[in-house]
Amino acid sequence: MKPLCFARNQIIPSSEATLHPMDIGLIRGYGIFDFFRTENFVPLFLTDYLDRFIGSAQKTYLPLDFNKETLRNIILELIEKNDLRQGGIRMLLSGGMSDNHFSPAKGDLFIFCEDLMFPGEQKYTNGVKLSSIEHVRALAEIKTTNYTFPVWLSSNWKKEGAEDVIYHHNGLISESSRSNIFVIKNGEIFTPDQNVLHGITRKRVLELSGSIKIQPIGFDETLAADEVFMTSTTKKILPVTRIDDRQIGNGKPGKITKELIQAFQEMEQKNSG
Amino acid sequence: MKPLCFARNQIIPSSEATLHPMDIGLIRGYGIFDFFRTENFVPLFLTDYLDRFIGSAQKTYLPLDFNKETLRNIILELIEKNDLRQGGIRMLLSGGMSDNHFSPAKGDLFIFCEDLMFPGEQKYTNGVKLSSIEHVRALAEIKTTNYTFPVWLSSNWKKEGAEDVIYHHNGLISESSRSNIFVIKNGEIFTPDQNVLHGITRKRVLELSGSIKIQPIGFDETLAADEVFMTSTTKKILPVTRIDDRQIGNGKPGKITKELIQAFQEMEQKNSG
Structure with missing residues (x-):
């Protein structure tokens, strides 16, 4: 403080x-x-x-x-x-x-x-792991202080070497505990719209790439994606290269993710004048 | 205070x-x-x-x-x-x-x-209404301060003339926002065990009637019950005579519920010496 x-x-x-x-x-x-x-x-x-x-x-x-x-x-x-x-x-x-x-x-x-706590540079180079949890947040669309469940989960995901969780429910993904999720397949970018907080970094990414499809995304589709990334105020755009024991794509941050990281950085520099 | x-x-x-x-x-x-x-x-x-x-x-x-x-x-x-x-x-x-x-x-x-706020005597005479909500509490078994969702819901259930909510998920009931639920059919008493806080008043009721069946209970079964009641520290044993627009049993507090209210009162008097 x-x-x-x-x-x-x-x-x-x-x-x-x-x-x-x-x-x-x-x-x-x-x-x-x-x-x-x-x-x-x-x-x-x-x-x-x-x-x-x-x-x-x-x-x-x-x-x-x-x-x-x-x-x-x-x-x-x-x-x-x-x-x-x-x-x-x-x-x-x-x-x-x-x-x-x-x-x-x-x-x-x-x-x-x-003070800010950014993820280390290595996480951007290698990508991070998420642990999947069957859960859907009540009132996800409102930025309440309701984080009891992920705070409680966090000691477990740390033990598993994960950066955070990815919630899925009835076969569909929603979000991470404090980040939005984007999924890339065959050059197309997708992000869910239901049961998610509408993040400001998410909004910026939607502006950076005008063709992102906002639609329900299956948990299975997410595991089979070419690239996955998460967005938040402190994480900015962070590549996800593993969910549980499954490798995403070739297990490395993908081309489109890296382009967006670059584009977001330029947008941020422009805005901080 | x-x-x-x-x-x-x-x-x-x-x-x-x-x-x-x-x-x-x-x-x-x-x-x-x-x-x-x-x-x-x-x-x-x-x-x-x-x-x-x-x-x-x-x-x-x-x-x-x-x-x-x-x-x-x-x-x-x-x-x-x-x-x-x-x-x-x-x-x-x-x-x-x-x-x-x-x-x-x-x-x-x-x-x-x-200071205590007990339900008015009329609620015990007539029973109360619950509003059903498709929801299951994360970490229901631990008495956390996580009440964001029911606090948010409460203005709505008050408008509907309800005392509180009853949560159900995948066809099964769990609990009310701050109370346990008991269901009576053909003289047998049932209460769920999954995704519920193990209330102390619930424990007392289980002691008062040794034959209560602890098992999953369908939302449909609950609507079709002869009697339903809720238990909590301040509500003690409160008859539920309506869920949404459905009347429970004959719409009045039932015989077994009333017997348990009486038995609980005697147990309490004994304990407060």
């Missing part, structure tokens, strides 16, 4: 931020968040992230006292005061102190600045 | 309890809890609840610095200081401040005393 955060409607030392533990953000795991990066002090794709955060609050019935412009100004002030050339910014809205300890109430807004 | 709680390893005013919002209890919804009642200053079935709480910590890889005897003594002290003749006690263990903001860490323990 960087020294300063936004809490109690002001910029204060991060160590002094507090939440009452009876907030349903803790006792019911009910809250929303978003997370984005700065490059060269520029919060990348900020409008997209703010739109999604405001949308998550609306969809979870949580009132938010700040509009997009105010949020943007708080974030810019935090970046300046924390000297955040390259870092992560986490926005959080808790579910609030609920009369019946269950129904959505009026929560607290927090904005923290963090 | 009653004036005093346990936090920061001591008994302090409840209003002064704080959690750092970067705890994964908030940012990943990763934490455990338990909840029980006092009657006549006696914490009912305390050993069962403490065993479950300690078990939940172990199953979620969360270290707990207090053993059962210490927890019991803290709880008895809180009951005395809060003059908690009849009330609820909530134990919470957060996931902790995690280096990577994801993996289980070492969390904070909180114990709060609350």
Whole structure:
């Protein structure tokens, strides 16, 4: 954590931020968040992230006292005061102190600045492994703080040498625990649309390649793909070369994935001016 | 909330309890809890609840610095200081401040005393309605704070005049959002065992009637049952007389349900001495 955060409607030392533990953000795991990066002090794709955060609050019935412009100004002030050339910014809205300890109430807004943890270069060179799990996330489309299951799973996937999981249900894949999935076969790129969070990096990839097919994708088709990659704010575009004990394609990051990694890097540089 | 709680390893005013919002209890919804009642200053079935709480910590890889005897003594002290003749006690263990903001860490323990909110007497006289939802809880067997989905659903089921939901998946029922389900047909009582929290009230009901069959139960069988009831710490045994638009049995609380309500009340009185 960087020294300063936004809490109690002001910029204060991060160590002094507090939440009452009876907030349903803790006792019911009910809250929303978003997370984005700065490059060269520029919060990348900020409008997209703010739109999604405001949308998550609306969809979870949580009132938010700040509009997009105010949020943007708080974030810019935090970046300046924390000297955040390259870092992560986490926005959080808790579910609030609920009369019946269950129904959505009026929560607290927090904005923290963090150091970034990117995957090592080797993961981009060799690709990573995912462990498959039969599961589908409830409310996947909303960026809630509901990660109980993957946090619990994580010690297991680490033991298996996996980077993360890939969820599948009724024969169809959806997403990884914090990333979207893309599948390439015979030169065509596919990504699922059901039961997934609409990631901002996913959105950028869809813009980079106008011909990506958004449709249901079988777990079997995924295993038989030529290339697979995952996208997220910190992973950017990360090649997946193994699912469980199955090699994907020739077991190395593929040509189309590498082209997209390059194109995304150029897009990012352009946006961080 | 009653004036005093346990936090920061001591008994302090409840209003002064704080959690750092970067705890994964908030940012990943990763934490455990338990909840029980006092009657006549006696914490009912305390050993069962403490065993479950300690078990939940172990199953979620969360270290707990207090053993059962210490927890019991803290709880008895809180009951005395809060003059908690009849009330609820909530134990919470957060996931902790995690280096990577994801993996289980070492969390904070909180114990709060609350006023109880029992269902009104009319609900026991007439029975309640449940709304069915196609869903199965991940990690249902562990008492985590993962209630994002039912909190989100709750405004909808209230609009439908329902008390809560009943989850079903692949044709089988599991549980309500915070209660176990029992189904009665031709004088035999059934309750599911898969994808359910093993409730303490459920355990008491299994003791009260030694012949209850623990087995998978179809959603269709549930709709066609003679009687259905739900159990939880605050609901005790609550008759279910409607699921969606379907009447259960003759639409009134049934004979076996009423006998169990009476038997449970006697068991509780015996235990609160």
